[in-house]
Amino acid sequence: MNSRVVTAVLIVGLAFSFLTVTQQLGSWHLPGNQQGYEPVQPIAFSHRLHAGEMQISCLYCHSGAEVSRHAGIPAASTCMNCHRFVSAPLGALRAEDEKAKQENRRPRPLVSPEIQKIYDALALDDHLTRDPQKFLQPVAWTRINRLPDFVYFNHSAHVNSGVACQKCHGPIETMDRVRQAPDLTMGWCVNCHRTANAAGVASRPVQPSTDCSTCHY
């Protein structure tokens, strides 16, 4: 009798701990594996809006990807190419227009708080000219896709071979907040190099090397 209770308790306990651990196992990573990392950025920039809905080419902002090791984060001046004219979402502007018409007044200029951050960074005043009273404040983005210092990944080598951005960055055009899609481990890199060697990239033959010194030097 007594031993039965003990056994039952043990079995329940074992099942409970098994369930807890298996849940944890899914999110357990090897040290250094940051898959799924999705930090809050200083400006809530949406790739879904810009790359997905607006269909702006990735290379418009990340122009280094074709020529450099780094794709590069666009300078605030690049944002201003559009946001000199676009200061708030279309819906908000329309609503303000409607409201102004109803109230029989000129519509007030609208600046969304996120876009205001670009203007602040560039120390611009309400007329988008440089305000000498303010300081320039670079935007400190939080880095997501990060390789260790002993790995040399080159964007231009991949972009020019026809590798799509999404191959490594995941469905970036659907992300409001960017997260690290693959695990970025060496095995993941080498697997792709091997498959590409056999099957090519976008049905074009390529010879990505699997020598260590391709990435490590």
Place this chain on the structure above:
Amino acid sequence: MGSEKPSRYWKSWEEGPGATGLVQISTSEFPEPLDRPAEQFNRRSFLKAAGFAAAVAAAGAGCSRAPVEKAIPYLIQPEEIVPGVSYFYASTCGGCATGCGVLVKNLDGRPIKLEGNPEHPLSRGGLCAVGQASLLALYDSQRLKAPQAKGRIASWQEVDEQIAAQLASIRTSGGAVRVLSGTISSPTLNAEIQKFLLQFRDARHVVYDGLSSSAILDAHQQTHGERLLPHYRFNRATVIVSFDADFLGTWISPVEFSRDFADGRRIDSRSPQMSYHAQLESRMSLTGSKADRRISVEPHELGEIMLRIGARLAQLAGSAFPIAARTQDNSYDTVIEDLARRLWESRGRSLVVCGSQDVRLQILGNFINDLLGNYGATLDIERPSQQRQGNDANLQSLLDDLDKGNVAALFLHGVNPAYDLPGGQALVQAIERTPLVVSFAERLDETSALAHFICPDHHPLESWSDAEPVRGTLGIFQPAIHPLGKTRPVLESLAIWRGQPRPAYDILRDHWRGSVFPQQTIEPDFQTFWDRSVEAGYSEIRLKTSKPPRFQAASLKPFSQSSPAAGELSLVLYPKISMLDGRHAENPWLQELPDPISKVTWDNYACLSPGTAQRLGLREGDVVRLEVDIDAVHSPPLELPVFIQPGQHDQVIAVALGYGRKSTERFANAGPKWLFGGSDVDEDGRIGKNTAPMLALVGGSLQYIRDNVRLSKIGKRHALASTQTHHSLTMPRELPIVGGEHRDIVRETTIAALLAGEKKTVPVSPATNGLWPADHRYTGHRWAMAIDLTACTGCSGCVIACQAENNIPVVGKDEVLRHREMHWMRIDRYYTGEQDVDVVYQPMLCQQCDNAPCETVCPVLATVHSAEGLNQQIYNRCVGTRYCANNCPYKTRRFNWFDYVRNDRLQNLVLNPDVTVRSRGVMEKCSFCVQRIEVARIESNRVGKPIADGQIQTACQQSCPSQAIVFGDLNDPNSRVAQMARDPRRFGVLEEFNFRPAVNYLTVVRNRDSHEENSKVNQNNG
């Protein structure tokens, strides 16, 4: 290549002819005695600590996320910059007054490497060790960041007001204003100094060089009526006789001369031809080590030999010779006859250079060169050199004026007289008495510490300036980075003080518009000319040719050479290739660079010949006291360790200049600090001893040779951090001889043997049933290197180039003493012979063997072979067993015993972001600059063109002044490296063991008649 005596070559005196059995060449892994107190921390406690640390690390690592890293882009994108892509700006090297052309490699807004500018007419792509290392000085955190007034930091406005007030009163009182500078070859700065001095009634610009060539200029004043320094053209000479001029090492323009010299000696194996070079010198110089015939003479004999060669040549030419030679001595008769005959036979194609500071000898040299018709051929005086303009007579009169208190204002630019002049305390007091002393020094040094105002100049990489090293050849300095401190160019300071403040850029442009542009005829408008010049980094203008001055025979007057009594010692003060006159003493790369001959780092020392050392009962490292009487006054005695230098004359003590600088006190923490670590500096807190007090300024020139030196042993010992027996390649005796004979590590031959078609390189037949299967197919590229040992001068420019490119740490003197220097490339120096030694240099780097012994022993596959022939070292896989280093026959692997000192954040900006900074416990070695290969490969994929031969240049190859190193694809039969690999002179080091190294060496060729003469030379000069 005697097969019976395989060890003809030796590396140090104790290991070679001076072998006593006391010093054995170290083959064990730990050369230093392992007498550590083992009880303090034994194996058991180590394991306990290690186990605990591992547990903590494992627990911590599993739970932690990587640290958050910020990515901060530009706010406003500069048009010309793409992050991650490097750009090259053509500029001029500011390391010394030579003015070589450089390309500044800029990455992410900062210079990270200097490369030689291949199109520059003088340096033609070469860059010396000092030039390479001058980059590090840009990021020196001890550079002055703001002006100083009377010892405290001030604003520019404050300093300018005070100086202007004092200058105004000098203008009314008519006091003497003096600008004391080193050689300034910048036409703009010289013009600006003249404009500045024009405001004063008594004003003069005095120039001196720490390494003076004043006697050459003074001699030309007498023989040609113009104070000029000829532009020597070594490539046009077929016979070169050098009297103590170290033209490949430190004399005037070594990079240019090395290239010229090597070009005159490039061997085409089908029709071998090369120039003949004889060197007469008292110590072993870099130039002497490359000579076909090197004659070691007592310094005072030099004049006598020169006289007799002059007399013999005059006799051959049938002209009068007014000087009688002392004839009691005929020991050099055969040498003199031989040299005179060779010189006479190649009249107009020969060159006599003389490094002496004795004007009479220089006049004699001019006479000989004129007699041979060399002026206009191998010596250009139409477009003379301006690389050394020092006038020691003017310096002497300035020092007298200072001493008498006649100078009202002294401006100091690029000089450090309180350190490098012999005046000592008297000079310091004289400078302190001067009412206004203004220094433009970049750092607080011995002299600027005495100045009332320090107005720090920009680093050359921060400023606009120009240079005219040779008349008609102009270089431009352009800034490659925004000034890091609140410094100000001298051009601007002078302009402000004469009341016309303007930016340096405008001053420079205006000077070029007014003075340079009208002299050229190619470009029609100034803007195009300026743009072209800035883009190229230099400009060559054709000068209106006036008739060059002629030799005036009357200038050759009789003189008699005094010679010291036999057996007395003379002191020869010489510059080292790294330290020169001490101007870069604060540069750790240069301090740790082994001297090419002595292989000693971090020190200067008294070089003695083996014979003298034996006679005086001195061993290497014994400290001796040197005393010289200066004007009947005791000089401060100098205590230096002894270094035994084969090939040096018995009556000579040679000591390097440029050490004992105050700024070397910073190196107290140069290396890692650990339980058993020793000091990295001397007892007085500095590196080496200052020898400048031993110099003499007599007869209007700085004298580097002193007679009647007294030497006494003081019973102390001082360890010299010499790398000469580190990483020695040895042929294990117990191994059977493979392929029938022992081959030497280095090989040399004579031009006569080559002409006779003697086949020096017997094809090696290594054991074919070796350990390694032939499984490397190399279907694509196959990277390889070829090094022409005939061209290599040992200048060590490659060593520093490699250090800058590959983020190689400085380890400090104590670690060098433990054989732990980290240089990936070293210059192995071998001696042959016993009395008059020959020297052979062999740059040694990872040989990237096909059958690499290191690869077979690595337990974690951290070193593996690539499909293109590279022996890859993967830092992140390495666990530091060091098996590979033990199994490397070439001893080219380096282990990171520590995380070397990198706590200077400013200095870390010099790190190349394209190369991993290695951490503790990791093995590293030469990678054939694989980062450059990868950049070229990606670029070739991008533009869709194959990699062209010569497109990839390793860092060592790029900077080699004599173009000895060639890198390329061995699978391309037309590549230069493949052609060199087919040369009959090609050999591989230790290739009989079937390692199949990818580095091909080309045998050293000397211009000698035969092996017989080779040995005869050795006997005759005993």
